[in-house]
Amino acid sequence: MTTATQVKTNDSGIRSKAEKGIGKWFGSSTAVKYDQDGIKAIFENTDKPAYIVRAEDGRVGVADSIGTDDKSDLVTAELLTTLPAYLPEQLGDAAFKEAYGLKYNYMTGAMANGIGSADLVIAGSKAGILSSFGAGGMVLNKVEEGIRKIQASVGDGAYAVNLIHSPAEEALERNAAELFMNLGVRVVEASAFMDLTPHIVRYRASGLSKGSDGAVVIKNRVISKISRLEVAEKFLRPAPDFILDGLVSNKLITPEQAELAKLVPMADDIIVEADSGGHTDRRSLVCLLPSIIALRNTVQHELKYKQEVRVGAGGGIGTPESLLAAFAMGAAFAVTGSINQATRESGSSDHVRKILAQADSTDVMMAPAADMFELGVKLQVLKKGSLFGLRAQKLYDAYVDCESLDDIPVKERESMEKTIFKDTLENIWASCVSFFEERDPEQIDRARGNPKRKMALVFRWYLGLSSAWANGGEQGREMDYQIWCGPAMGAFNGWVKGSRLESWEHRHVADVAGELLKGGAYLFRLQYLEMYGIHLHPTYREVKVK
Numbered sequence: 175m176t177t178a179t180q181v182k183t184n185d186s187g188i189r190s191k192a193e194k195g196i197g198k199w200f201g202s203s204t205a206v207k208y209d210q211d212g213i214k215a216i217f218e219n220t221d222k223p224a225y226i227v228r229a230e231d232g233r234v235g236v237a238d239s240i241g242t243d244d245k246s247d248l249v250t251a252e253l254l255t256t257l258p259a260y261l262p263e264q265l266g267d268a269a270f271k272e273a274y275g276l277k278y279n280y281m282t283g284a285m286a287n288g289i290g291s292a293d294l295v296i297a298g299s300k301a302g303i304l305s306s307f308g309a310g311g312m313v314l315n316k317v318e319e320g321i322r323k324i325q326a327s328v329g330d331g332a333y334a335v336n337l338i339h340s341p342a343e344e345a346l347e348r349n350a351a352e353l354f355m356n357l358g359v360r361v362v363e364a365s366a367f368m369d370l371t372p373h374i375v376r377y378r379a380s381g382l383s384k385g386s387d388g389a390v391v392i393k394n395r396v397i398s399k400i401s402r403l404e405v406a407e408k409f410l411r412p413a414p415d416f417i418l419d420g421l422v423s424n425k426l427i428t429p430e431q432a433e434l435a436k437l438v439p440m441a442d443d444i445i446v447e448a449d450s451g452g453h454t455d456r457r458s459l460v461c462l463l464p465s466i467i468a469l470r471n472t473v474q475h476e477l478k479y480k481q482e483v484r485v486g487a488g489g490g491i492g493t494p495e496s497l498l499a500a501f502a503m504g505a506a507f508a509v510t511g512s513i514n515q516a517t518r519e520s521g522s523s524d525h526v527r528k529i530l531a532q533a534d535s536t537d538v539m540m541a542p543a544a545d546m547f548e549l550g551v552k553l554q555v556l557k558k559g560s561l562f563g564l565r566a567q568k569l570y571d572a573y574v575d576c577e578s579l580d581d582i583p584v585k586e587r588e589s590m591e592k593t594i595f596k597d598t599l600e601n602i603w604a605s606c607v608s609f610f611e612e613r614d615p616e617q618i619d620r621a622r623g624n625p626k627r628k629m630a631l632v633f634r635w636y637l638g639l640s641s642a643w644a645n646g647g648e649q650g651r652e653m654d655y656q657i658w659c660g661p662a663m664g665a666f667n668g669w670v671k672g673s674r675l676e677s678w679e680h681r682h683v684a685d686v687a688g689e690l691l692k693g694g695a696y697l698f699r700l701q702y703l704e705m706y707g708i709h710l711h712p713t714y715r716e717v718k719v720k
């Protein structure tokens with residue numbers, strides 16, 4: 175004989191150490207399930223409460239209702255606890271959803287060159303998530319075209335547009351910010367900032383006014399993506415006086431706007447970005463997120479904003495477990511990137527979608543970045559199905575080892591021309607000259623007197639084109655596709671294996687988000703049972719996409 179204090183395991187895979195329940199459950203005999211499949215089905219209905227019960231013989235089961243009108247079918251059991259309903263839309267901070275008019279606290283981060291396409295943004299907006307248009311790297315008239323398409327389709331619906339800091343070509347950042355202001359873009363995802371610039375401050379401040387109650391009205395929202403504390407702090411605080419003064423003197427904002435800007439933070443929201451696809455500091459989310467939340471709390475304590483800056487999390491999220499982990503650590507909202515490139519709406523090519531859908535989480539590597547090649551900056555790319563990472567690294571090594579193209583050992587140069595460039599380096603240089611003569615002739619002038627610089631421009635030809643080949647699906651160049659991707663992609667693939675989402679053909683951005691959120695809510699609800707000393711067999715934590 176066992177006593178109630180002994181751990182009881184049974185078919186249901188649920189154990190309880192509780193000596194006594196919290197009351198009595200009574201209901202229909204068909205409402206209680208003692209088998210794992212039946213119980214899992216009840217748990218999966220996260221929109222309905224469930225009742226954890228213990229029968230007289232000690233079996234622990236789960237009922238999907240309480241009470242019954244049919245007295246002849248009435249059974250009773252000890253009630254161990256009630257499991258409340260919990261919906262995917264409850265994950266995260268409701269203030270984020272309210273601020274942007276969303277259904278879920280979920281955002282798809284920008285993906286450059288229109289990989290985060292207008293279609294992706296429109297699909298996200300219609301599903302009640304916030305999607306950011308990947309304006310980085312696109313020419314201005316294409317950015318405008320994309321924004322107009324989004325605006326025409328979503329109406330008052332939410333969307334964001336990416337503003338990338340561009341220290342090397344300031345005009346890019348200035349023109350983009352001006353375009354966004356002219357087109358009435360109300361949410362900007364600001365990324366790659368190391369410091370505040372007049373352009374992002376102007377965007378923010380030019381949308382400020384005083385409401386009839388005297389409170390500051392913020393029209394231009396900023397969601398700043400960061401992976402460093404000192405940058406986070408700049409966005410958590412109001413814009414600095416010297417930038418505001420400069421903007422007022424140049425008549426780019428009014429004196430009143432400058433005064434109002436001193437009362438509000440630079441950003442409404444911060445995305446803490448951990449190890450991710452593309453440019454990444456490869457930080458660990460479990461370390462970075464708590465420290466940025468603590469910093470936000472310190473600044474909030476000091477400045478007492480009416481609405482505190484919300485902190486969201488991205489980087490590595492590709493499973494319900496990782497999504498829930500972000501929320502459990504206090505993220506107001508979750509951000510995904512890599513997993514969205516493999517969806518039908520992304521601006522990438524089918525070949526890329528296909529190989530992304532086959533990747534494991536370790537099939538990624540760091541490779542030299544085109545934009546900051548000379549500085550040795552790297553970004554994260556897909557390793558499986560493309561040789562880009564290895565080839566780009568070979569070019570970077572040659573750049574470090576040699577002083578000029580002529581300095582490269584003959585054999586190595588021949589191998590580069592044959593496998594990487596598929597042309598002579600002289601011809602590639604000629605292409606660079608004609609490209610830059612139209613776009614930025616100074617680059618050529620500087621390279622003519624500097625053979626190392628010339629070598630960098632030639633190598634950057636490959637790094638620049640390889641992402642365009644990937645997006646455009648350039649035939650014959652598949653092994654050179656530069657595909658920005660983080661480990662989240664492989665984690666996602668592992669999770670959806672065997673489900674309808676295994677095949678890239680069936681992946682849609684809203685569906686992917688919906689399944690992740692559903693899974694996150696399911697897991698969150700189960701976590702609650704631990705508080706009552708109710709332990710579940712690990713199979714209950716397997717979240718399957720149907």
Ligand SMILES: Cc1cc2nc3c(=O)[nH]c(=O)nc-3n(C[C@H](O)[C@H](O)[C@H](O)COP(=O)(O)O)c2cc1C
Pocket residue numbers: 282283284285286287289308309310336338363364365366399447449450451452453488489490491509510511512513515657658659660661662
């Ligand atoms: C293909 C690709 C392109 C990206 N391009 C940009 C970009 O232009 N601007 C930006 O702020 N973030 C960019 N990101 C980062 C994402 O917006 C997002 O923050 C990140 O991917 C989240 O991490 P994850 O890849 O682990 O999901 C890109 C990511 C990917 C995968």
